[in-house]
Amino acid sequence: MTHATGPSPATAAAWDALGGDPALLSRVSHLTRAGALPARLPVRELAAACVGVCSLAAAELAATRAGRDVGAVQVDDGAVATAFTSERHLLVDGRAPVSFAPLSRFWRTRDGWLRTHANYPHHRARLRAALGVGVGAGEDATVADVAALLAERSAYEVEETVYAAGGLAVALRTPQEWAAHPQGAQVAARPLLTRERLDAAPPRALRQPLRVLDLTRVIAGPVATRTLALLGADVLRVDAPQLPEDPDAHADTGFGKRSTRLDLGSGADRRVFEELLSGADVVVTGYRPGALDRFGLAPESLAERRPGVVVASLSAWGAYGPWGGRRGFDSLVQVATGIAAVEGDDMDGEGGPGALPAQALDHGTGYLLAAAVLRALTEQATGGGSRVVRLALAQTAHWLTDGVRPEPVGDGGAPEPAVLLAETDSPLGRLRYALPPVSFDGGPTDWRRPPGCWGADAPVWPTP
Structure with missing residues (x-):
């Protein structure tokens, strides 16, 4: 029923x-x-x-x-x-795709639990280097070596060591421990999302199709831009050639989009990007805070060059606090914020930490991000102004643990x-x-095109 x-x-x-x-x-x-x-x-x-x-x-x-x-x-x-x-x-x-690599998992440590994320080759290499194990060895041997090593070490010490090496590892915390953490306290003091008008740019006509530059990776951002594509936007995902993409992740979140590769450190590719920006209505970014600033992709800089643009900025931990510049993924945010402890078995018995039934922080934040873009466009149609919206997986996690109530x-x-x-x-x-879950009278029920090959599209806007 x-x-x-x-x-x-x-x-x-x-x-x-x-x-x-x-x-x-x-x-x-x-x-x-x-x-x-x-x-x-x-x-x-x-x-x-x-x-x-x-x-x-x-x-x-x-x-x-x-x-x-x-x-x-x-x-x-x-x-x-x-x-x-x-x-x-x-x-x-x-x-069926393989969602997690062997080194992306929970590990028992001397004083608790640790979760690592090593799905991408560069993250895997940094994790191995930080721990000093498995370099050049097969995956099976590496898992055994890491398990033995971490059983003798502190989860919090490993968290800092791996982070310093550019890798990804987070110690398990209870909700109370996260609330007492400086980053957790800053997250709790902020709203679910923030919206800001950057300037007095005049209202712009609501172009159809909307042009969206998608500079995001790994579920949350791609879910948001996949949703904008569902709603008729021309979404062009832009990736750096040197960063590998998981082909199955691309197949899942690439519906309705085009995909190209540009090296923003190259003068020629940078000029191509600027030409794309000059015709864009929305820019969505999903890299850690500050990572794109050197390319002139901070929201304020984008608005200076493209007045009236809507910028959507997504991060793992928020663009503030001691963890503001850290990388992160849904699984790691669940571990840090106490979600994995709440969803786990008896932490003092034979059980261990758990996980949500979906990567709900990623997917939920993705739909919130798309909603924030759509609302900014509606407000802009009459009020004008370049606008920026900011969301973080950790803020969505705080809402789940402290704001949403069972119904x-x-x-x-x-x-x-x-x-x-x-x-x-x-x-x-x-x-x-x-199939997409977004449903309203007169709205689309499926994407207009399937995903294409990653990076195979020309970096241009189609002629109207």
Whole structure:
């Protein structure tokens, strides 16, 4: 049995953070399903709220463009749960992707637990170098060596050692320990997201299709730009040639987009990027804070060169505090903020830390990021101004642990995932993929194009 309700308190809170008109919340209907994204923390409620406000922001922008009232928005827990685990439903020519490399896992340490992230070759090399193990050895031998080494070391000491080497490792903390941490305290003192007007640029016509420069990697940012592509935007993802991309991650989040590679340290490629910027409406960045500033990609610098642009900035820990410049991923943020401790077994017994039923911080923040862009465009249509929106996985984590509350739900389970999946041929092979959860009257139900080969598109805007 399912249960139809209006917008949840979490949806209302997220809509308020986005600066939305509270009267529009009456357009949202929510089909709740027991069994969707089961967890100790209210993951189902967070996921539905993130998709709900994204759908409402899309409906609002569509209505603004058409000069009509905002239509109805539908949120279905089944569709949301399937989309939040899209990487698990993906098949490429019948093959299921491998989500985590052998060195991306929990490790028992002398004084607790540690989680590492080493999916990319450069992160893996830095982790091995920091620990002094496995260099040149096979993966199996490396796992055994690392396990033996870490069993004798402090999780907090390894966290700092690996970070200093440019790698990724985070010690497990309880919610109370994270609240007492300087970064946790700064996260808790800030809102879910921030919105800022940078200048007095005049209003711009709502171009169709919207042009989006996508400088993001690894789930959250790509989910946001995949959603903008669903809604009709011309999204061009720009990657550095020297940074490898996981082909399965590209297949999952590349729907609706084009993909190119530019070396922004090269004068010629930098000029190409500036030409792209001159025709862009939105720039979305997902690298650690400050990493792109040397290329003139700080929001204020972008607005100076492209007045009226909307800049969306995503980070792991927030662009502030002692961890403001650190790299991070969803799995690591879960560990630092206490989520993994809450979702784990008895920490004093034989069990260990746990994880959310989806990479919900990534997916949830991705839909919030898309919603923030859509709302900025709606506000800009009448108020003008270059605008910047900033979100962080850690801020979404704080909302999940301290702001979202469990809500009543019907007794029935989620629908079979098969009804929420589709298949298509693509340059990457035959793909099975999760359908988008964003739904509103008159809105799209699928992407217009499958993902192409990574980096294979020309760095130009198509001629209108």
